[in-house]
Amino acid sequence: MIDIHVDEDACNGCGLCVKDCPMHVYELQDSTAVPVKAGDCMGCLSCHEICPTQALEHRGVYPSRRHYIDLRVCEMLKRVI
Amino acid sequence: MSEGTIEHMKESFHTDTIYRSEDVPLGCIPPPEELEDTLHGLMKLNGLIIRSLEEIAGRGANAVTYRAGKKFGHEVAKYFRKIDNVEEALEELSHILHGQYTFEAWKPADRASYVIQENGTTFIYLVFHDCIVRQTLRRNGQEQGGPLCQTLFGYVVGAIEEITGKRAKLEIVHTGPNACLKKLILM
Ligand code: SF4
Numbered sequence A: 001m002i003d004i005h006v007d008e009d010a011c012n013g014c015g016l017c018v019k020d021c022p023m024h025v026y027e028l029q030d031s032t033a034v035p036v037k038a039g040d041c042m043g044c045l046s047c048h049e050i051c052p053t054q055a056l057e058h059r060g061v062y063p064s065r066r067h068y069i070d071l072r073v074c075e076m077l078k079r080v081i
Numbered sequence B: 001m002s003e004g005t006i007e008h009m010k011e012s013f014h015t016d017t018i019y020r021s022e023d024v025p026l027g028c029i030p031p032p033e034e035l036e037d038t039l040h041g042l043m044k045l046n047g048l049i050i051r052s053l054e055e056i057a058g059r060g061a062n063a064v065t066y067r068a069g070k071k072f073g074h075e076v077a078k079y080f081r082k083i084d085n086v087e088e089a090l091e092e093l094s095h096i097l098h099g100q101y102t103f104e105a106w107k108p109a110d111r112a113s114y115v116i117q118e119n120g121t122t123f124i125y126l127v128f129h130d131c132i133v134r135q136t137l138r139r140n141g142q143e144q145g146g147p148l149c150q151t152l153f154g155y156v157v158g159a160i161e162e163i164t165g166k167r168a169k170l171e172i173v174h175t176g177p178n179a180c181l182k183k184l185i186l187m
């Protein structure tokens, strides 16, 4: 079961996650996204990609393989961050 | 390029490794962690082929790649055990494709069964997790859902048809960075 948490302080109520989620997991309530149907989330993480404030957190998602990430870029980033 | 440079270049290809004709490779050479460059090269190549195909064939590109995938699916699944039941066939296929195209049957929380009937069609939702196609497209900054995805569609449809002996169709519902939702329509 996937558990979704929205950082209420970060969320700016843009509603992009509401529009983008194919399973209609979110609803806007008082200008904040609320995951009203977290049980229908299939873990695509489109909402993470679209959320401008990085307000979302999913627990229990299967992390798919990401071999396309360039290891050299990661190494460089690790040195900077 | 001077002769010295060429000699220097040739030097890097000289090893003392002995190959005998009876030698059977017992491992992956080079080790998998050294395959990164090859993998990126392959992803770039596939992306370029698909981009060119789209430029030349336009919307017809989807039909070409779908057909290629379907043929491949039929070919590969010829050797699988025949199963009448679609759910069992999907389980078998998911096991076989694990790692390349890891997928599972999926249903919204309020549905009792994985086989859903809606507006006169019968379908099963499939969530694709690991996917070589998605990785290739993201590696190249290309959109998901185009001709390269059609190859995978064709492949799954071809394999399911071959295993179950029934006709099927696959539709994209949603593409995401971590998983994609598809509908396997049973006909
Ligand atoms: S991960 Fe996908 S299905 Fe889940 S809430 Fe986000 S957009 Fe919706």
Ligand code: SF4
Residues within 6 Å of the ligand: A006, A010, A011, A012, A013, A014, A015, A016, A017, A018, A032, A033, A050, A051, A052, A053, A054, A055, A056
């Ligand atoms: S996309 Fe992000 S900021 Fe916008 S409503 Fe959803 S959670 Fe809030």
